[in-house]
Amino acid sequence: MTNSEQPSIKTSLIELKNRTSGPRILFKCEYEQPSGSFKxxxxxxxxxxxxxxxxxxxxxxxxxxxxxxxxxxxxxxxxxxxxxxxxxxxxxxxxxxxxxxxxxxxxxxxxxxxxxxxxxxxxxxxxxxxxxxxxxxxxxxHPFDDPLIWEGHANFIDELIIEKQLSSEDLNHVKGIVCSVGGGGLYNGVIEGLKRNKELNDVPVLTVETHQAPTFKVSLDANEVVHLKEIKTLSTSLASPYISGKSLENYKSHKTHHVVIDDLDAAQGCIDFYDEFGVLVEPACGASVALAFKKSDLLENFGALTKDDIVIIVACGGSGTNVDTLNEYRKLVVAN
Structure with a gap:
């Protein structure tokens, strides 16, 4: 299917510059989508x-x-x-x-x-x-639990190769992909994309959610889909009451690491991303991009990484943040 048949667009792959240590970090810029997110x-x-x-x-x-x-x-x-x-x-x-x-x-x-x-x-x-x-x-x-949704999300993985956003040498250095997880739609799309592109078949994934919206962790601990009765979080787009069953299957079949950070870490991720690129994203996206900044130690889940290795972070976007909201996050982070 050509892009002209779809409302979604091809998005950029940009690099976080001026890093003095650790791997190269690339962001897949899904916030560029006309609706504001990878969705x-x-x-x-x-x-x-x-x-x-x-x-x-x-x-x-x-x-x-x-x-x-x-x-x-x-x-x-x-x-x-x-x-x-x-x-x-x-x-x-x-x-x-x-x-x-x-x-x-x-x-x-x-x-x-x-x-x-x-x-x-x-x-x-x-x-x-x-x-x-x-x-x-x-x-x-459905917001996240449909195979057609996952197939569509997987297109951004295809783009990395089809659009030559990664060179053949770069492809050999990709050591991991980071994405936020709420209901699991994005994660399922990432796995679908990796499966259908042999160059990236074996790349592990690191999923991120917050303590205040622990949908995936609760289900992983129980080894079954658990429906949460209440979720109170800044990361509202991660506030799904349950994870898709397919996400649990993918976790078992594809090498996946899962980490849980605080809402304030996600808010800090929004702040750092804005200060670096001038782009507003919501905390659901801040949760994953935080691993490029103050929570970069969590990238150690991928093992010992060299300066030539590459980690791709899905900057999934979101329409729930404006400059005023971002300033509120700044006050919250300072206060805590």
């Missing part, structure tokens, strides 16, 4: 695939339905607008007003229902999609 890759692929299936069935009235009050919802709305189909997003009451305005700006119908994402999701599936008339072909856009 557009998966959502674009899901919506495109659904439209093609609808055509085969003779259905011409496709509508997209999402329950995410964050980046997945924005990606679903952007993809729907790109393909000229309607989109409905149900958000919990805790959703940020700025997200609601952005969704409306993308032409989405916004409904506020439920105390948290789970209740919003139940409403869109059981009260809206279940009661649609047969003329509508519904596309349920």
């Amino acid at each position: 557009l890759r998966g959502m674009g692929h899901l919506v495109h695939t659904a439209i093609e299936e609808a055509k085969k069935l003779g259905k011409d009235k496709v509508e997209v339905f999402s329950s995410s009050g964050g980046n997945a919802g924005l990606a679903a709305a952007y993809a729907a607008k790109y393909y000229g189909v309607n989109c409905t997003v149900v958000l919990p009451v805790i959703s940020k007003p700025v997200v609601i305005e952005k969704l409306k700006g993308l032409g989405a119908t916004v409904i506020v229902e439920g105390k948290h994402w789970g209740e919003a999701d139940n409403h869109i599936r059981n009260d809206i999609i279940a009661n649609l008339d047969n003329s509508i072909y519904p596309v349920y856009a």
Whole structure:
């Protein structure tokens, strides 16, 4: 599939300069996506695939339905607008007003229902999609738990090779990939991408989440998917109530290290990334980019790394931070 058929775009690979020790650190800049995050890759692929299936069935009235009050919802709305189909997003009451305005700006119908994402999701599936008339072909856009989502996310791994963002020599020096994990969609996409590119098949992955949103760790400890009853975190895009079952499978089948840092470390990651590149990202992204700065000791999970070795960090983006928010993070970090 060509990029012109997808709402997502090719993104940059940039290097953190002036490092005096440790490996080379490269950032895959998914914050460049038009919707603000990597989520557009998966959502674009899901919506495109659904439209093609609808055509085969003779259905011409496709509508997209999402329950995410964050980046997945924005990606679903952007993809729907790109393909000229309607989109409905149900958000919990805790959703940020700025997200609601952005969704409306993308032409989405916004409904506020439920105390948290789970209740919003139940409403869109059981009260809206279940009661649609047969003329509508519904596309349920789950935020992270769908193979089509993972296939779409995997495209950024393909780009490293197809677009020659890494030379053949660089490919030999890649020792690890770092990504944040909430519901596991991005992680599953990374594994999918590594599997389908033989040059990177055996590269280990390091997943990062916060103590305040320990979805993956709790499930790893239990060796099964655990649903958390409550999550209070600055890293709201990591605040999934559960991890996808596929993520547990991937953890067992592909060499993966997992670390848990504090919300304040994630906030510090946002600050350091902005100070270095002038780019705003939210704490869900700050959690992974923090490993390039003050939490770089965690890269030791990949073993002894030389100055020629390469670690790629997925700068996944996010639309939940502005300059005022960043200044609040600065105050929080200083106070603690």
